[in-house]
Amino acid sequence: xxxxxxxxxxxxxxxxxxxxxxxxxxxxxxxxxxxxxxxxxxxxxxxxxxxxxxxxxxxxxxxxxxxxxxxxxxxxxxxxxxxxxxxxxxxxxxxxxxxxxxxxxxxxxxxxxxxxxxxxxxxxxxxxxxxxxxxxxxxxxxxxxxxxxxxxxxxxxxxxxxxxxxxxxxxxxxxxxxxxxxxxxxxxxxxxxxxxxxxxxxxxxxxxxxxxxxxxxxxxxxxxxxxxxxxxxxxxxxxxxx
Amino acid sequence: xxxxxxxxxxxxxxxxxxxxxxxxxxxxxxxxxxxxxxxxxxxxxxxxxxxxxxxxxxxxxxxxxxxxxxxxxxxxxxxxxxxxxxxxxxxxxxxxxxxxxxxxxxxxxxxxxxxxxxxxxxxxxxxxxxxxxxxxxxxxxxxxxxxxxxxxxxxxxxxxxxxxxxxxxxxxxxxxxxxxxxxxxxxxxxxxxxxxxxxxxxxxxxxxxxxxxxxxxxxxxxxxxxxxxxxxxxxxxxxxxxxxxxxxxxxxxxxxxxxxxxxxxxxxxxxxxxxxxxxxxxxxxxxxxxxxxxxxxxxxxxxxxxxxxxxxxxxxxxxxxxxx
Numbered sequence: 001x002x003x004x005x006x007x008x009x010x011x012x013x014x015x016x017x018x019x020x021x022x023x024x025x026x027x028x029x030x031x032x033x034x035x036x037x038x039x040x041x042x043x044x045x046x047x048x049x050x051x052x053x054x055x056x057x058x059x060x061x062x063x064x065x066x067x068x069x070x071x072x073x074x075x076x077x078x079x080x081x082x083x084x085x086x087x088x089x090x091x092x093x094x095x096x097x098x099x100x101x102x103x104x105x106x107x108x109x110x111x112x113x114x115x116x117x118x119x120x121x122x123x124x125x126x127x128x129x130x131x132x133x134x135x136x137x138x139x140x141x142x143x144x145x146x147x148x149x150x151x152x153x154x155x156x157x158x159x160x161x162x163x164x165x166x167x168x169x170x171x172x173x174x175x176x177x178x179x180x181x182x183x184x185x186x187x188x189x190x191x192x193x194x195x196x197x198x199x200x201x202x203x204x205x206x207x208x209x210x211x212x213x214x215x216x217x218x219x220x221x222x223x224x225x226x227x228x229x230x231x232x233x234x235x236x237x238x239x240x241x242x
Numbered sequence: 243x244x245x246x247x248x249x250x251x252x253x254x255x256x257x258x259x260x261x262x263x264x265x266x267x268x269x270x271x272x273x274x275x276x277x278x279x280x281x282x283x284x285x286x287x288x289x290x291x292x293x294x295x296x297x298x299x300x301x302x303x304x305x306x307x308x309x310x311x312x313x314x315x316x317x318x319x320x321x322x323x324x325x326x327x328x329x330x331x332x333x334x335x336x337x338x339x340x341x342x343x344x345x346x347x348x349x350x351x352x353x354x355x356x357x358x359x360x361x362x363x364x365x366x367x368x369x370x371x372x373x374x375x376x377x378x379x380x381x382x383x384x385x386x387x388x389x390x391x392x393x394x395x396x397x398x399x400x401x402x403x404x405x406x407x408x409x410x411x412x413x414x415x416x417x418x419x420x421x422x423x424x425x426x427x428x429x430x431x432x433x434x435x436x437x438x439x440x441x442x443x444x445x446x447x448x449x450x451x452x453x454x455x456x457x458x459x460x461x462x463x464x465x466x467x468x469x470x471x472x473x474x475x476x477x478x479x480x481x482x483x484x485x486x487x488x489x490x491x492x493x494x495x496x497x498x499x500x501x502x503x504x505x506x507x508x509x510x511x512x513x514x515x516x517x518x519x520x521x522x523x524x525x526x527x528x529x530x531x532x533x534x535x536x537x538x539x540x541x542x543x544x545x546x547x548x549x550x551x552x553x554x555x556x557x558x559x560x561x562x563x564x565x566x
Contacts, residue, residue, distance in 0.1 A: 073430035091424040105414050106433035
């Protein structure tokens with residue numbers, strides 16, 4: 001069976017800086033894969049190239065065997081890639097419900113009016129925001145804004161969900177809820193690719209992890225093995241600990 | 243909901259009918275005022291159609307307005323009037339598409355400056371063409387109809403603009419524009435074709451503005467670039483829409499009516515200080531009512547409702563959350 005996502009020799013240069021340098025890996029359907037690495041290692045840049053926010057300087061990305069690198073973000077979204085952002089991005093002037101309708105009305109489902117509202121309510125319920133649809137999105141607390149962003153991503157019924165540090169900044173109780181939520185998504189068959197620094201979450205959720213350092217892939221395998229890899233420990237903690 | 247809608251439509255139809263009959267009961271000066279009012283309500287509503295939700299502040303209003311007027315001046319002796327209007331709309335659309343394709347990727351202040359520059363460029367080009375090619379500067383427009391007919395045409399365009407604006411506000415396109423105004427990155431990741439959406443609305447808005455210029459042109463009888471490309475038109479349109487609220491259907495109209503009457507009075511009574519007062523008003527509106535009068539009133543109402551509504555919510559949990 002071919003992989004859902006195939007990344008080959010992916011490269012991103014910003015002027016003289018090579019932020020991502022010849023990275024290759026696959027993600028199979030139904031997997032939850034973690035993308036780890038110290039700050040500045042190029043993780044978010046990889047995510048941005050997959051979702052089409054940034055064009056790749058080299059290499060190729062295929063989704064379901066079709067090339068998506070080079071396509072605009074809106075076209076990639078319609079092919080079934082949804083994401084959340086490192087700094088939460090809700091639509092502040094819209095209601096909570098309309099934030100979700102946004103993904104339903106223009107994504108591959110193209111729902112509108114009653115159908116869109118019904119679907120939006122289901123999505124909000126799924127992330128624990130039931131009964132909050134008419135509130136202003138800007139008035140939500142930080143964790144609820146993160147939930148809303150996830151609801152918007154889920155509304156698109158993506159074949160690939162990209163989460164960029166979605167669990168960052170949560171307190172221990174919220175973290176538990178957040179981990180359970182992602183685990184549920186994975187149980188329902190969704191493929192999830194997440195950038196994360198919270199190691200407990202990585203261990204609990206990701207069967208496999210890819211580790212980057214200075215723009216290059218330095219490890220790829222079962223999460224337990226990868227976290228014990230001397231190269232990975234060195235990247236995070238320096239030579240003395242390896 | 244449908245009852246409310248039917249009531250709203252009946253009210254709007256009655257108001258439109260009253261406005262349509264107004265020229266039979268007032269003098270020529272008042273008809274002139276009505277033309278100005280209908281013109282500016284249409285201009286500011288058309289401006290808000292694109293600039294309201296997307297927050298792309300355009301100062302190109304007078305470029306399209308003047309193009310409309312000049313198309314009529316150039317073609318009124320060659321083509322029958324309906325075709326002249328159609329030609330004006332076509333010219334406006336063509337220029338809007340060219341300008342839109344080349345500039346809508348600009349963001350924030352660059353877009354504002356570009357649109358202002360565009361209006362000046364069009365004025366200079368027309369002046370150059372008239373002086374060097376046709377050998378004149380001004381043109382005469384003689385039409386077989388009077389100010390009443392001009393007023394009725396503008397009134398019809400105004401009603402059509404408000405109706406289109408209402409339809410878009412309830413449509414998928416309207417939501418797409420609001421999302422783009424909030425966050426273009428999110429809009430793209432929701433699957434919205436940002437460039438095409440912005441271009442469509444910019445072109446629609448520009449065509450309406452061009453038509454206002456075309457319909458109003460015969461009022462002047464004699465036009466020259468300095469008259470029909472006067473940048474004050476762009477600024478007035480902008481202030482009117484901002485005062486009423488560029489994100490509400492009736493906002494621009496609500497801003498246009500009092501401001502137009504005020505400017506008429508000011509320009510008659512303080513012709514020398516008129517532009518100073520205009521500038522001060524502009525600053526005051528941006529500082530005091532950044533979201534417009536309607537948004538201000540809605541916030542005040544929502545606040546008082548929240549204060550009185552909290553008690554009810556305790557008795558009936560859940561009802562306050564239900565949207566319909």
